[in-house]
Amino acid sequence: MKQSAPNAAAAPTTRASPPWYGVLWLVARLFFRLNLGSRKILWLAALLLVPLGLCTWWRFAEQGQAEPFFVEISVNLLLQLFCLGLPLYLGVSAVRDEIEDRTITYLLVRPAGREAVLGGKVVSVVLVVSTWLLVGEAASFLLVVSAGGGAALARSLPLLLRHALVLVAGAVVYTGLFSLFGLLLRRPLLLAIVYALGWEATVSNLPGGLPRLTIMYYLKSLLGLGPQAEGVMSLLLPPLAAAGPATALAVLLAVMAVVYSAVFLVAGRKEYRL
């Protein structure tokens, strides 16, 4: 046995706890890196082939104008499917997996606050989801819009930025929400799927006022798009117009504030059976 360094006294000292923001960023960075090195990333990389495949097909088929097709891909595929699906897949398990693995014990017995540690894990998922969405968005944009040459790319850049911001906002709010499901419930997946498919994906496209109660409605409103109501129901109830950008932004910020406050509150106070 090697000689030990001088050790502590018998009574506790008053060592400084690390600041919460430092802990949050440290944990977020670490798990972002670990996620990038995990098997999940292979699945995520394979999923990128869906939008990229469609864009490549369009590029070779050259059917119609570039910008409307890019908007179709961005809204119908990246926003309505992946911006909802990826946070569901990764957010629910952000903390739950570690509780089941019990690796979380190493983090929770440190003087770093529980809120910051578990919050950092949620932020790491936000980073993974946002990165995936942004890569998909940028690659789709390049594949589709570059068909019109450099001038078309420059002209459409504000469109790309606007869509990218909406996707990041969606990643933030949905990841927070699904992580909260994972923190609160013992078996969160079923409820999260019901919420994602049954509420966000379906109700946000119904005619009438109900879409106002979905997050997706406000995300799409930031792009100036209302519910895509079709079928018999739309004959009975008029489709809802898109909310104004200021209203949409305010509602999304309020939802984020509520969701993340709840995430930190639950993370800090809940006792896990480890």
Place this chain on the structure above:
Amino acid sequence: MTAFLQLESVSKWYGQVIALNGIDCRSDVTILGLLGPNGAGKSSLLKLLVGLARPSRGRVRVFGQEPWRNRRLLADLGYCPEHHRLYEGLTALQFVTLLLQLNGYRAAQARQLAEAALERVELVGKRQAPLATLSHGMRQRVKLAQAVAHQPCWLALDEPLTGMDPLGRSLTIELVRQLADQGVRVIVSSHVLHELEALTSDILLLHRGQLLAQGPVARIRELIDEHPHRILLKCRQTRRLGQRLAGYQYVRRLEFDSGSLVVETDRPDEFYTLIGELAAGDDFVIEAMMSLDDNLEAVFRYLVK
């Protein structure tokens, strides 16, 4: 004066399952052993002490402070959990460094301390190895390294010797003793009496969530010695051997089985001497002898009768 550890009517239950039931104790020893069979409540008690769980009833105090969400107390704690899960994607050095950073150390200093801790557990050669590639015993040592790296004032070690190779065991025992000599308070759990004996003479004896006894290991040994021992003898002449043993006062009972004889005695030392003498003679060929009561389960069965 504030005791290191104070438990007042502490109970902990998970739904219908009672993990700890009305534990009262106070301890100020340097190394405290938690002894009990699997499911006795040792890990539950340790989780209460390190703030991973809250008591359902009663009060837990460590250095006079409540551990739940107590960041000051956690800053001085080194905890080695029972489970063997680690962040498999990290190397041993990255793992220990990360946890040190969560203790407030800057990256460079954390790395330095992590290197030193891995050296203390003689894993410095494996510091860059991914945790997923390490053997069971090495993972135990990584767990120990992360617990001691920040030079804590108190250590909580949950079954730290389980699955360790002989080298790892002696390293761990020596390290714990060294730390205790430097004034670090240690709480260590085990379901094997002789493991704890190597570390401490003061134990809490737990069984089914209840505190059966608190005190020196010698007292537990006495309890073992006081209750009748059952010894299995493998011998070709079991009938004849039985007849011979039946003549001794301290042989309380004999049970015959095919090729073996189970003897119950209340004076094991004298009995072992007698068997030694008989084996040395030409009358009996004793092929094997084992105590059926050396395991703790037997002691617990006796103590909770």
